[in-house]
Amino acid sequence: MSDAPEMKVLSLNHVAIHVSDVARSVEFYSHVLRLTPLARPAFSFPGAWFALGPGQELHLIGDEQYPSQQPHRGNHFALLVEDAPGWLAHLHGCGLTKTWIKTRPDGALQIFLADPDGHFVELCTMPIV
Numbered sequence: 001m002s003d004a005p006e007m008k009v010l011s012l013n014h015v016a017i018h019v020s021d022v023a024r025s026v027e028f029y030s031h032v033l034r035l036t037p038l039a040r041p042a043f044s045f046p047g048a049w050f051a052l053g054p055g056q057e058l059h060l061i062g063d064e065q066y067p068s069q070q071p072h073r074g075n076h077f078a079l080l081v082e083d084a085p086g087w088l089a090h091l092h093g094c095g096l097t098k099t100w101i102k103t104r105p106d107g108a109l110q111i112f113l114a115d116p117d118g119h120f121v122e123l124c125t126m127p128i129v
Helices: 022-032 084-093
Strands: 014-019 036-038 047-053 056-062 076-080 100-103 109-114 120-124
Touching: 014 022, 014 047, 022 036, 022 047, 022 056, 047 076, 084 109
Parallel strands: 014 056, 076 120
Antiparallel strands: 036 047, 047 056, 100 109, 109 120
């Protein structure tokens, strides 16, 4: 044990992912997932930022050379949702019929979908208590 003050992780701050086409990804995250765009510093590379929740952000980094195919059990981020059936209907209404639906051991429902670059996103419900 050291005399250093206790260090705690308070919450997810941001998730950063590489995308090949920033405009296409902005359309996906704003229209399909309905995320709110945020102001972004004037970096020397393309990108976009979105709010995921209080103090939490998604950072898109424009990079046409980055390999994007990841299995849904690998790199992904999860968004907590209340109405999984409503989200599933919305996703299908947006033309996204390739989704993976699973139930975790604690009863939480998980819906996985891929963005235009193959990054996996999980929409999950609270565990059943």
